[in-house]
Amino acid sequence: MKADKILLSNAVFTGEGEAPFPGGVAIKDNKILAVGSRESLEAYMGSETELFSYGDNLIMPGICEAHGHFPWGALYASDYFLDKILESGSEEECVAMVKEFADAHPDHRQILGQGWFPANWNDAPLPTKASLDAAVPDRPVYLAAADAHTGWLNSAALKECGADKDDPELGPNVVLLPNGEPSGVLREKAWFAYAAGKVLMPGPDIDEEVETDLMRGLNRLGITTFCDCSGILEGTNYDALEWMDQAGRLTVRINLNPAMEPDEEQTEILRQKAQYHSPTLQVTGVKGVVDGVTSTFTGYLLEPYSDRPETAGAPTAPREYFEKCIIAANRKGLGARLHCIGDAAVRMALDLFEASNKVNDNTNVRNTIEHIESIHPDDIPRFKELHVVASMQPRHLPLDANEKISRVGPERCRWEWPHRSILDAGGILAFGTDFPVVEYNPFESIYYAITRNGYDGKPTGVNPEQAVTMAEALRAYTWAGQYASGRDGELGTLEPGKLADVIVLDRNLFDTEAEAIPETKVLLTVFDGAVIYQCE
Incomplete structure (x- = not known):
């Protein structure tokens, strides 16, 4: 079988291992045909094969934004x-x-x-x-x-x-x-x-316009999957996305997570799952919000706030409500994604997932905790034990501007945004931005993940040891986001048989000085086997 396209480079990162290798990727129709050395790919070269050669530029899987808000972000990024x-x-x-x-x-x-x-x-x-x-x-x-x-x-x-x-x-x-x-x-x-x-939420008069513009921006930055967590917001609808999907105009895979509900049969969520079920627009889980945020003292803490000792925050609903929602969703094969900022919220979420694991067969269910801006160290090993994904946003550390030092104190801040600790304990770490809370540029987030710097380029926070390696950051931004959505069998790594979402960067990130990482540009974005963006 001959390939439609072959991409070659001295730096190919499949999403596995610790470093790239010289070689390439062969694509046929909308799937990856082969990955390997230049010599091994010669067998797939035909008279009509399109060849792309990129020197030392990095070839890697398409980026998965593990947590964002698509309709809201589209409005945010617009002139409106x-x-x-x-x-x-x-x-x-x-x-x-x-x-x-x-x-x-x-x-x-x-x-x-x-x-x-x-x-x-x-x-x-x-x-x-x-x-x-x-x-x-x-x-x-x-x-x-x-x-x-x-x-x-x-x-x-x-x-x-x-x-x-x-x-x-x-x-x-x-x-x-x-x-x-x-x-x-x-x-x-x-x-x-x-x-x-x-x-x-954009109104119906502008939704298609602004959502198309956002999609083009994502393509320019190599983002080929976007996990949307907007379902908790009143007025959320996906009409424009559904129209574009039916017309074959989506160039980003959008994984939807509607608001969780206590209904034993999950009637409304399963209706939405049946409505949105294409390879480019589908329901992959449900979303819930356990607490608020520490900036307004609504994040739920195990101990009182350092600068407001009369409160420790509180959950947004009783534990019994969340337990009923999660058990019902998991029983129907739907993973739950829980917003948790404070350490008490994280513990509560882990307890809830543990309770669900005891009554459900959750072997193939992907439960996820979102944000994890604060955690008690005793709870870190539980991510691996309970098969829970840690979905986090590296750029939120500099956004916080060390506010948590005053809110929760320097001792508890040793465990803020604990990327390294979760990985070392065997947990799975997925990266995103929570766009539009911060910009969706993944290369800026990668910079903050591997340096733990602030916006001024200097170390921020009190735990620089929580930095991760480049390979870990890229894996969190590719395979792990797909794993959290249950799509790792078809996306997230460069492997034969997987869908051909592949990008090429203007540099090899493994050989790039940290300060230059945010300047990274995408030269080529391949989505579902087709070139949808090429840098001029």
């Missing part, structure tokens, strides 16, 4: 959204950016943005609606915090979304002013229920 406020250093500077954007877009009925963060404002107090009202009094303003778990609204937005401080369930997360009025800040449940859907 204000993301510049991530650069703001104070409430005043942020509001000035909002006013400038609003003045430049008088046709926008709402002003939508994300990126404000107390850690970037020298831990200033939470902002209020007053400053937004002064800047934009006549249109609703919805601003998600950088971590997406908190919203900042003006009075018009508060009125439009119907935030109710007296609601028995959601009211406690409507932050109040000293006079008892809503301050404009909504946390966790209140934010997600009242307002997040307005900020984090």
